[in-house]
Amino acid sequence: MNEISKELIRLALREDLREIGDLTSLYFVDEAHRSVGRIVSRESAIVSGVSVAAEVCKQVDPQLSITEDQGDGTAVEKGDTVLEISGPTRSILTAERTALNFMQRLSGVATVTRTFMDRIKHTDARLLDTRKTTPGFRELEKAAVLHGGGTNHRVGLYDAVMVKDNHLAANLKPVDLAERIGELRKEMPDLKIEVEADRLDQVDAFLKIEGIDVVLLDNMSNSQLIEAVSMRNSVNSSIQLEASGGVNLDTIAAIAETGVDFISVGALTHSVRSIDLGLDLVEQ
Secondary structure, eight states, X not given: OOHHHHHHHHHHXXXXXXXXXXXXXXXXXXXXXXXXXXXXXXXXXXXXXXXHHHHHHHHHOTTOEEEXXXXXTOEEOTTOEEEEEEEEHHXXXXXXXXXXXXXXXXXXXXXXXXXXXXXXXXXSOEEEOOXXXXXXXXXXXXXXXXXXXXXXXXXXXXXXXXXXXXXXXXXXXXXXXXXXXXXHHHHOTTOEEEEEESSHHHHHHHTTSTXXXXXXXXXXXXXXXXXXXXXXXXXXXXXEEEEESSOOTTTHHHHHTTTOSEXXXXXXXXXXXXXXXXXXXXEO
């Protein structure tokens, strides 16, 4: 876990506690009381965020002991214990909601990712996430996608190039795409370069440009995707194709069957339902 995610946890705890702390526990829970708190799934799900919950507990009270009953990426059923927290009851109750908030959200991402993956497991297509993530949560949500069996797209604007229509339009004179890609390749030979196409004539042109790794096929019909795959196979088989736009659980199987290499789905992170998890407290 990087420092950005640790800082996110610190901010979440500060949001809940400020400088005062957990007033309810301070006034109504005996300081000497010790318990075991079991985080239990209330429904079938794919677990994610176990290490995040552990970090929450560590930041609240280093005395808390964590036992991972189920690791990230594990399928659980209703009633399964995912995580056990033992130690001072005050600290367990202080950490409870923040730990659950993270785990519920991240398990939601992992679960929906697995659902999408199940629809395309009969094909060679790989499921990609996007940058449509909760601000500050990107590392955690992308890890949850991996826990669900998906594949990470670029992390941010800094680690790959994706050239879209808006980039090419925002110039005073037409851009020589091949020339710019050539310059970029010289400066950063290992950088992934992707270009967006929403028409087949663009696909044909991009397939002939040296240095492109992936062509993004934006909002194309399945028949257009099939034609793009055929064009790629005959012109430049080293370039990979990514389908994007209009992808949901009802459409993804047919999209994968067109032969594209990747399918990117913003819904993996931008509109998931949190999984129902709860904490059951048992006196130690």
